[in-house]
Amino acid sequence: xxxxxxxxxxxxxxxxxxxxxxxxxxxxxxxxxxxxxxxxxxxxxxxxxxxxxxxxxxxxxxxxxxxxxxxxxxxxxxxxxxxxxxxxxxxxxxxxxxxxxxxxxxxxxxxxxxxxxxxxxxxxxxxxxxxxxxxxxxxxxxxxxxxxxxxxxxxxxxxxxxxxxxxxxxxxxxxxxxxxxxxxxxxxxxxxxxxxxxxxxxxxxxxxxxxxxxxxxxxxxxxxxxxxxxxxxxxxxxxxxxxxxxxxxxxxxxxxxxxxxxxxxxxxxxxxxxxxxxxxxxxxxxxxxxxxxxxxxxxxxxxxxxxxxxxxxxxxxxxxxxxxxxxxxxxxxxxxxxxxxxxxxxxxxxxxxxxxxxxxxxxxxxxxxxxxxxxxxxxxxxxxxxxxxxxxxxxxxxxxxxxxxxxxxxxxxxxxxxxxxxxxxxxxxxxxxxxxxxxxxxxxxxxxxxxxxxxxxxxxxxxxxxxxxx
Numbered sequence: 001x002x003x004x005x006x007x008x009x010x011x012x013x014x015x016x017x018x019x020x021x022x023x024x025x026x027x028x029x030x031x032x033x034x035x036x037x038x039x040x041x042x043x044x045x046x047x048x049x050x051x052x053x054x055x056x057x058x059x060x061x062x063x064x065x066x067x068x069x070x071x072x073x074x075x076x077x078x079x080x081x082x083x084x085x086x087x088x089x090x091x092x093x094x095x096x097x098x099x100x101x102x103x104x105x106x107x108x109x110x111x112x113x114x115x116x117x118x119x120x121x122x123x124x125x126x127x128x129x130x131x132x133x134x135x136x137x138x139x140x141x142x143x144x145x146x147x148x149x150x151x152x153x154x155x156x157x158x159x160x161x162x163x164x165x166x167x168x169x170x171x172x173x174x175x176x177x178x179x180x181x182x183x184x185x186x187x188x189x190x191x192x193x194x195x196x197x198x199x200x201x202x203x204x205x206x207x208x209x210x211x212x213x214x215x216x217x218x219x220x221x222x223x224x225x226x227x228x229x230x231x232x233x234x235x236x237x238x239x240x241x242x243x244x245x246x247x248x249x250x251x252x253x254x255x256x257x258x259x260x261x262x263x264x265x266x267x268x269x270x271x272x273x274x275x276x277x278x279x280x281x282x283x284x285x286x287x288x289x290x291x292x293x294x295x296x297x298x299x300x301x302x303x304x305x306x307x308x309x310x311x312x313x314x315x316x317x318x319x320x321x322x323x324x325x326x327x328x329x330x331x332x333x334x335x336x337x338x339x340x341x342x343x344x345x346x347x348x349x350x351x352x353x354x355x356x357x358x359x360x361x362x363x364x365x366x367x368x369x370x371x372x373x374x375x376x377x378x379x380x381x382x383x384x385x386x387x388x389x390x391x392x393x394x395x396x397x398x399x400x401x402x403x404x405x406x407x408x409x410x411x412x413x414x415x416x417x418x419x420x421x422x423x424x425x426x427x428x429x430x431x432x433x434x435x436x437x438x439x440x441x442x443x444x445x446x447x448x449x450x451x452x453x454x455x456x457x458x459x460x461x462x463x464x465x466x467x468x469x470x
Contacts (some may be wrong), residue, residue: 003104005035006096007111009089010330013323014115014147015137020321025086026372030365032089037361044345044353051341052095056333059290060091066283067246074245075462076252076429078395080278082371083247086322090329097333105334109154112327113163116151119144120166127173134173139321145176146309146318149183150327153305177216181209182312186304193300225269225315231256232268235277243280252277255431255463267317271310274320291332298335306332374398396429400438407442415446426455430462437466 009032016024043049051057067087071080100108119136123144126134133141148171155163171179187194187202194202216222234256235244244252250266257263268274276284291310295303309328313319319328345353370392377389378398383405386398403421406414422439429435436459443452460466 001035001039002096003100003107004111005032005039006093006100006330007108009093010108010323010326011111011115013326014112015118016323018138018143018147018321018323019086019326020139020323022082022375023372025082025089025322026368026375029085029089029368032092033361033365033368037357040357041354044350044357047345047347047350049343049345050099051339051343053098053336053339053341056098056290056294056336057095059286060094063283063287063290064088064091066242066286067279070242070279070283071245073242074248076245076248076396076431078393078428079247079251080245083245085368085371087246087325090322090325093326093329094333094336097330098336098339100334101338108330109158109334112151112330113154113158113160116155116163116167119147119151120163120170123170123173124166132173133175134170136170138324141174142176142178142316143318143321143324145171145174145179146312146316146321147324147327148174149179149186149308149312150305150324150331152183152308153301154331157301176312176316177209177212178312178314178316180205181213181315182308182310184209185311186308189307190300190304224263224265227257227263228253228265228268229270229273231263232270232273232277236273236281239277239280241280241282243276243278243283246278248278249274251429252431254433254465267320269317270315271313271317271319274317294332294335302331302335306335394424394428396425396432396435399425399428400432400435403438403442407438415442418442419446426459430459433459433463433465435459436463 009028012028012031013019013024016028019025019028040049067084071077071084074080097105119138123134123136126136134144135141136144136147138144138147148167152164152167152171155167171183184202184206187198188206191199213222231253232249235249235252238244238256249268250264253263253265268277272284272288275287291306295306306328309319309331318324374389374393374395377385377392378395378401381401383402386402386405389395390398390402399421403418403425406418406421419439419442422435422442425435426432426439436455440452440455440459443449443455456466
């Protein structure tokens with residue numbers, strides 16, 4: 001059952017747009033929580049609890065704890081905590097993979113193999129339908145390219161040359177220079193195992209990719225990417241120990257770039273810089289050291305995909321998308337040897353242990369479900385639903401929308417309440433300049449110029465674009 005859970009988690013993440021939407025993450029997490037709790041309860045009742053390899057377990061637990069502290073301390077915790085949960089689900093795959101036997105690993109890969117065919121066939125349909133750069137089931141072509149780098153080695157190991165050719169054709173359609181450079185780098189780094197023909201083909205592809213990258217040096221695509229990298233670097237310098245919180249890059253970006261709307265981006269387009277900006281340098285160092293240790297000892301066929309994805313991650317964002325991150329985690333975790341450790345659970349301890357597991361599962365499931373429900377209520381954008389959404393989980397978007405609904409009524413009493421909602425919105429997300437401007441306007445309407453000036457000054461500390469603005 002564990003093989004079906006981890007394989008299904010990754011496959012579902014891929015076909016549900018990379019699980020980039022909160023509802024998709026919630027569905028996958030709820031199934032995962034229920035499945036893991038049932039497995040643990042069954043193991044306890046049998047009297048023997050399997051134990052994951054201690055090294056990967058301690059490493060994944062340390063990273064989860066570090067990022068949880070970062071999420072709780074984040075100035076935009078309403079966004080960071082759900083992003084932390086999605087990332088923790090990926091880290092869970094490392095210890096979980098050590099509990100899989102060789103046959104169970106084959107079953108898990110078989111589920112992902114089926115998802116690979118779905119992605120290729122969907123991309124072919126989109127291409128025939130006139131889409132020049134088909135994204136398949138992912139957010140866009142760049143995300144699909146990052147997924148292909150991780151799926152190619154699996155298809156080659158199964159000697160499914162039709163699927164391998166299909167994935168390469170899809171990679172060509174994506175026109176992702178970064179992905180081709182990642183593939184080329186992986187081939188060159190594995191020159192002893194791929195053979196001379198593949199080595200020289202990889203070198204040719206790498207050279208062509210470098211030429212293509214050079215030709216784009218002065219294009220807006222590259223110039224904007226450099227701006228995002230610099231913004232991520234400034235974020236990492238401003239909060240070196242814990243970062244600004246998982247998933248915070250898009251919300252903190254306005255405070256770290258000039259007032260240029262075209263620079264808005266959900267991702268930093270460099271997974272390493274984004275990780276440092278969101279989770280801090282200690283997290284990045286522990287993450288990188290653990291991956292290096294695992295991949296150094298892995299077989300070349302297992303190491304190839306993660307290495308290609310990491311090189312691609314230097315200049316692009318696919319590993320920031322939950323579903324692709326889960327695929328990367330499982331692909332790397334399957335390099336680890338199987339654990340044969342276990343602990344006996346005596347008769348008198350079984351019932352308390354089962355109760356403990358079920359309580360934890362209920363709490364985790366309720367938290368995930370409430371996040372999902374709150375997000376659905378926010379989407380309906382009506383005052384009653386927004387109030388119910390905030391009762392479940394306070395959120396800056398809900399507070400802002402409630403204020404805007406009240407301001408549309410143009411009553412003084414409504415303005416006072418709207419100011420309160422906006423104060424909560426800026427407390428939960430201080431990086432959104434428009435919230436500060438709206439709060440200043442409300443205080444001005446209420447005849448409170450001192451409060452209006454104070455709101456402008458507070459906003460300028462988080463949003464430099466407000467300094468000197470009229």
